[in-house]
Amino acid sequence: MRIVPRSIRGRMTALSILATLFALTVAGAVIFHTLERVVTQGIDRRLDAEIALLASSIGHDGRIDRERIAQLGDALYAGPGWQWQIVGPAETLGSADFPALDAEHSRRDHHGIGDRRGPTPVEGRNRRGERVHARQVMMETASGPVRLAASAPRSVIERPIRDAALPLLLLLGTLSALLAVAGIVQVRYGLRPLDRLRQAVVDIRTGRSGSIPTDQPVELQQLADELNSLARDNDAALAAARASAANLAHALKTPVATLALELSDQPGPARQVARIDETIRHHLARARDRVVSARWRTAAGPAIADLAATIARLHADRAIAVEIDIDAGHGVAVDPADFDEIMGNPIDNAMRHARSQISIRTEVADRILHIIVADDGPGIPVAERTKAMTPGVRLDERGEGTGFGLAIVRELTELYGGSIILAETDKGGLMIKLSLPRAEVN
Known part of the structure; x- marks a missing residue:
């Protein structure tokens, strides 16, 4: 059997109830002890008063003034079971059934305190075996010491405590129940944020x-922050996977369309090509249009420099000057492979259309890094700039190309929450401005 509850709520509730019961038990014990001490002190004062009256009847020579005792008769009577006794050098006087006191207890209490003066407490039993509580004092006289003692039934101390016990226990029980309920409510209220977090x-x-x-x-x-970060990372990974599927689908669209035209007169193969085209369109429709966040850190400078060098070798016959102005600390929160694909097409377009030079530079705006690729070529008219980023559209029919380059760049850029703008340079060439989420790199 499992003693410790499995749930946090159960553990906290159990600990709260146990702590409450322990605290109230200790409090009850302290209250009972305090009550007994207070009642005992009241009885002790009454007994000390009797001893003081008895002391007034003792002469300096140790003799007992019986007339004085007779006069004090009513004052010395406190009720049934209350007794007194005077033991002098020559005689003993007092109640006939004065109880036997514990002499050892008296000596320990009296001598253990040192120079303490006045009555000391002592316990004993009467002839019926009932416990009594007494006070006694040794009084020095010319004839020797005189012992004065007064006793009371132990019941006069225990009875008030018993009378107070039932209401006190009821009070402690009620407090226990209220505190237990309060603890349960507190645990439920305190753990409510966990329920909301789970939901x-x-x-x-x-x-x-x-x-x-x-x-x-x-x-x-x-x-909560870590869970949000995890959710964003998962969204980013899912979006990147869907983006890759979308890019692959885009890359296949033109070959499939060409194949469909070539096989239009063959019904069987044409149906299979149509099926492939339908599958491609299906995955394009499912591809998400943006990425919320990214874990990647790609240094813009080295990546662009490598791309520019590679593309420049492909166009070595054109002798295009490439100027790169990128701060070493500039980076983007983009996967390195995706960044190469994003930058590859704008740089390649600039190399193909530039007359003599292209420039690549970066600008920082808050959390965005703007990458600007400009050339001194003929540019693109304003009316055709939107068309240039439409999938499958080629503005320049010369050479090889599918018309999907800038469209894929735009989609990838938007997947990472960025944007692409086509504009005109001061010299009339094309300027492509890519805006991507910025990331600090070492």
Whole structure:
């Protein structure tokens, strides 16, 4: 059998109830002890008063003034079972059934305190075996010491405690129940943010929400932030996978369309090509249109320099000058392979259309890194710039090409939350401005 509950709520509730019971038990013991001490002190004062009256009847020579004792008769009577006794050098006087006191207890209490003066407590039993509580004092006289003692039934101390016990236990029981209920309510209220956090995770998993609310208790704030980061990373990974599928589908569209034209007069193969085309379009439709965040860090300078050098070798016959002005700390939150694909087409277009030079530079705006690729070629008219980024459209029919280059660049850029703008340089050439999420790199 498992003693410790498996749930946090059960553990906290059990600990709260146990702590409450322990605290109230200790409190009850302290209250009973305090009550007994207070009652005992009241009885002791009454007994000390009797001893003081008895002491007034003792002469300096140790003789007992019986007339004085007779006069004090009513004052010395406190009720049934209350007794007194005077033991002098010559005689003993007092109640006939004065109880036997514990002499050892008296000596320990009296001598253990040192120079303490006044009555000391002592316990004993009467002839019926009932416990009594007494006070006694040794009084020095010319004839020797005189012992004065007064006793009371132990019941006069125990009875008030018993009378107070039932209401006190009822009070402690009521407090226990109230505190237990308060502890349960406190645990339920305190753990409610965990329930809300669990529901928020369920909402993300089921697609009802994209992130966990940020208004969390301090203890759960870091967990919520980490869960949001994990959700963003998962979204980014999923978007990147879908983006790759979309890019592959785009790359296949033109060959498939060409194949369909060539096989249009062959029904069997044409149906298979149509089926392939339908599958491509299906995956294009499912491809997501953006990425929320990214874990990648790609240094823009080295990546662009390598791309420019490679593409320049492909166009070595044109002797195009390439000017690169990129800060070493500039980077983008883009996968390195995707960044190469994003930058490859703009640089290749600039190399193919430039007359003598191209420039590549970066600008920083808040959390965005703008990468500007400009050439001194003929440029693209304003009316055709949107058309240039349409899939399958080629503005320049010379040479090889599919018309999907800038379209793929635009889609990849938008997948990472960026944008692409086609504009005109001061010299009339084409300027491509790519805006991507910025990332610091070493």
